[in-house]
Amino acid sequence: MAQPLIESSALTMQQGGRTTLTAPPLAFPSGRIHGLIGASGSGKTTLLNCLGLLLKPTQGTVSVDGKDTSGWREARKLQFWRDRAAFVFQDYGLVPDWTVLQNVFLSDKKKAPTAALAEKLAETLRLVGLEGRQDALVSTLSGGEKQRVSIARAPIKDAAYLFADEPTASLDPENRATVIRLLRTAAERGASVVVATHDEEMISACDETTRLHTPPQP
Numbered sequence: 001m002a003q004p005l006i007e008s009s010a011l012t013m014q015q016g017g018r019t020t021l022t023a024p025p026l027a028f029p030s031g032r033i034h035g036l037i038g039a040s041g042s043g044k045t046t047l048l049n050c051l052g053l054l055l056k057p058t059q060g061t062v063s064v065d066g067k068d069t070s071g072w073r074e075a076r077k078l079q080f081w082r083d084r085a086a087f088v089f090q091d092y093g094l095v096p097d098w099t100v101l102q103n104v105f106l107s108d109k110k111k112a113p114t115a116a117l118a119e120k121l122a123e124t125l126r127l128v129g130l131e132g133r134q135d136a137l138v139s140t141l142s143g144g145e146k147q148r149v150s151i152a153r154a155p156i157k158d159a160a161y162l163f164a165d166e167p168t169a170s171l172d173p174e175n176r177a178t179v180i181r182l183l184r185t186a187a188e189r190g191a192s193v194v195v196a197t198h199d200e201e202m203i204s205a206c207d208e209t210t211r212l213h214t215p216p217q218p
């Protein structure tokens with residue numbers, strides 16, 4: 001398969017009778033960390049949602065691997081979310097009454113993972129500093145720990161696209177460095193990594209950045 005690539009034409013989003021996003025044409029190639037920066041309310045999360053096919057822009061198109069996604073039905077998008085994408089979002093997207101392992105493995109099945117996967121899970125939990133916590137319920141974790149569970153999913157899924165919304169917010173310096181390192185590892189594996197962030201350290205770890213500007217309101 002060709003290298004993962006997301007491209008967007010000039011995008012506009014209208015929500016609640018307001019323009020919530022105007023973005024120039026952009027490309028998010030494999031192997032790069034692309035930062036979306038700008039003031040609060042400038043549309044970073046909205047753009048991330050459009051690129052991850054969670055929101056359909058009012059104007060403009062998003063292409064994945066050279067294919068225009070405008071006409072994709074839910075089943076096709078589900079396939080993209082399941083097979084190609086990983087999301088590290090502020091609300092974590094975790095199942096609170098599943099364990100850490102179930103959330104990372106994305107399964108509540110009692111079936112044990114294969115030996116190779118079990119080894120990868122253990123290594124990933126070690127990388128995110130959650131070794132020994134695999135049986136803890138996610139509802140019992142701190143905000144920063146939940147953040148790290150959500151980021152541990154990306155290498156397990158071997159996601160081609162990683163969308164992260166403020167992945168280093170609410171983390172202490174050590175965990176912030178861990179998360180930045182994990183994002184870099186994902187990019188080095190060939191993923192296209194897109195990060196919405198205000199964090200200076202995260203911004204300086206990006207290969208390129210796009211600054212969004214709050215759309216003028218009528």
Ligand SMILES: Nc1ncnc2c1ncn2[C@@H]1O[C@H](COP(=O)(O)OP(=O)(O)OP(=O)(O)O)[C@@H](O)[C@H]1O
Pocket residue numbers: 015016020021038039040041042043044045046047196
């Ligand atoms: N569903 C919605 N309906 C109406 N307005 C919305 C909706 N979602 C977001 N907005 C508005 O769109 C604008 C852009 O929001 P967005 O969350 O994308 O900004 P952001 O740059 O990520 O902000 P922050 O840095 O504070 O997270 C904001 O003014 C927000 O209030």
